[in-house]
Amino acid sequence: MKSNDKTRAKSSIPLNSIISVLQNPSKSKAGTELAEIMEITHYIDFFSRINKELQNTDFHRICCAHMTIEEYAKGIPIYKIGDTNSAFYFILSGSVSICLPTKLMNILHIPREYVLLVKNIVKSASEKENLEILDSLEQNIRKLFLDYIEQDLRIIEDLAVCKNRDISDTLTEGECFNIVGLFTDRLRSHNIITNEKTIVAVLSKSSFKKAISAYNDKRVSDRIDFLHKLPLFSTWSRISLAKILEQFTYNTYYRNQKIFTEGDLADSVIFIMSGEVKLTKSQITSKSLIEIGEFSSSPYSSSPLRLAKARKLILTSQLQLVVKGKNQIIGIDDMAEDFKPRSYSCICHTSRADVLILNRKVFMERVSRPEIMPYINNKKSSENLWLNERVEEIKSIDKFIGSVTSALEKPIKKKKKFKLRLESPPVLLFKSKKHVDERAYSSIPTSRVRKNSFDYRQKPETAPCSPKKMEVKRLPPPNFLMRYRKKRFSENTFLLTHLKNKSR
Known part of the structure; x- marks a missing residue:
């Protein structure tokens, strides 16, 4: 159609x-x-x-x-x-x-x-x-x-x-x-x-x-050219490469797809034809004896925890070691020992990665030639040394970053505010139509007295005052204003006494 x-x-x-x-x-x-x-x-x-x-x-x-x-x-x-x-x-x-x-x-x-x-x-x-x-x-x-x-x-x-x-x-x-x-x-x-x-x-x-x-013929020719450019196969003839190419497996991986994981048996060597892959290693961040949320839901259980499901919980994070690209080889350092587990994980980093995979048995029998063994041994030792140094470097960096972030996350202690203690007690103002008279009345501050405690110096409760004479409470003024009011109060009292003497 x-x-x-x-x-x-x-x-x-x-x-x-x-x-x-x-x-x-x-x-x-x-x-x-x-x-x-x-x-x-x-x-x-x-x-x-x-x-x-x-x-x-x-x-x-x-x-x-x-x-x-x-x-x-x-x-x-x-x-x-x-x-x-x-x-x-x-x-x-x-x-x-x-x-x-x-x-x-x-x-x-x-x-x-x-x-x-x-x-x-x-x-x-x-x-x-x-x-x-x-x-x-x-x-x-x-x-x-x-x-x-x-x-x-x-x-x-x-x-x-x-x-x-x-x-x-x-x-x-x-x-x-x-x-x-x-x-x-x-x-x-x-x-x-x-x-x-x-x-x-x-x-x-x-x-x-x-x-x-x-x-298909062009694809085979491209793969032979790819292998011939690698130092591992640079001395091989194209006929020899064409024969051993039948032992390779061609695979395509996509972003975040795992090629192998840490702990798997090292049974193959990987040759990257195109794209990029990243090598990661797991790191233990925290441990706990019992997994969170494993509480008993039965009201008849004698223990609040279900010990049958109690287990050690280990939280890990992935350390990114390196990103490898075209014409690079992964897994030669793991070929030294039989049944050696992988020391890191390999994950596709780009949208697509094409790789050739060679079995360990074929690699050891047909690729490990006497003239190539010095290169393979040098590659093994350098890869192992670099891997250990890289892991220690990343751990030290993570430790430093963790200490800095924990220091930044600590709450900042607020400075204590110093309060001025008032020398004079609170003042009661008595307002009337003719004049305003201020009289000091000493009492214990309310902040220092419990709500239900009895204060013998306070006045007993009386009926509400008339509108002509209202009692208004307010906080005492600052010291400088208090001195000014005392001065004015003394002047007013002097005038009042003087007027009273004249009227007599």
Whole structure:
């Protein structure tokens, strides 16, 4: 069926140049010519999924080299229902229609002339495909397009039970169809008919198989080049590397995925082809005898703790030792002893990391040659020495940071505020209409007396005062103001006595 991607930008490459490139044989297409075809095809769903999975455009380039060109007039079918067409098509110009024969639309039973055809289509879809004979790369690519394969199977099932499904659609320039033909041997379940003069780029199933084998050969060559650049294999011939490459295991890891953990048996050596990995080591931060939350929920238990589940709880943190990248080797230092546990963990640090893994037995039998042993021994001793120094350095840094943070987290003691003790007791003000008279009344401060204690120097409780004579309590004024008031009070008393003597 068709691709789901319909939106794309118009290409600036003229159609005539693309046609002339596709007409050339695959081996005679230059790199710049292949770049033009890749530019107009990289956005379609078929190649975008493959490029995302493989993380490179090498397979896309090889497929573009194996593409050919076909031209159809208006009203000519590219393939009909029941055909064994197994090619992938990309429309360069023109448009096509996806449809069913008119006699198979809006029917209650299959017409007589189509009974045998529908039986053959259903039989081809029901046959189990032998996926074991497929290459591992082809199996991985096939998994990317299971939605297209299942969609085509549903159309065949609806056709067998006369379920009227409307699959009619129009495909224009820049769209592709028949991805299913590259991965299955089913008969086609629909018609593809041109609406106008149409030019398409074609990738046949046989060319697709050739592209897969060419990509595998290139991948093997790249791995041999990678191993030959390492000091461990620099003296080896390419034939020897090609033989031992069969013993390697190629794996891909993604971010935060563990390659191995601390304490695992050191049974392999890891060679980083691309990406980065980080080495971490666990450190004990705290210990507790009983795990938090292990309390008994039964009201009849004699002990508040469930001793059956009491256990020693150890909290650990991960120390990041180092980040290693391309062309580096991990695990040589663990090859010295049999069944030695890993002294650190290895975790993928980037979005993707491709590694080659070699078994310890093969490494000791075939790689540990006499001329390479000095390099291996030097690598072992330097790795062990560096690891111990790095762990001690990180622990000292963490200890220093912990002491600084604990000092900063301590609460700052507030300085005590010194309060001025008043020399004079609180004052009672008696207000009246004629004059204001201040009289001192000594008493014990209320802050030093308990609420329920009896103070014999305080006045007994009386009835509330009249509005003419109200009793207002307030705190005593500061010392300097008290002295000023005493001076004014003495002057007022002098004037009052003087006026009284005159009135007599």
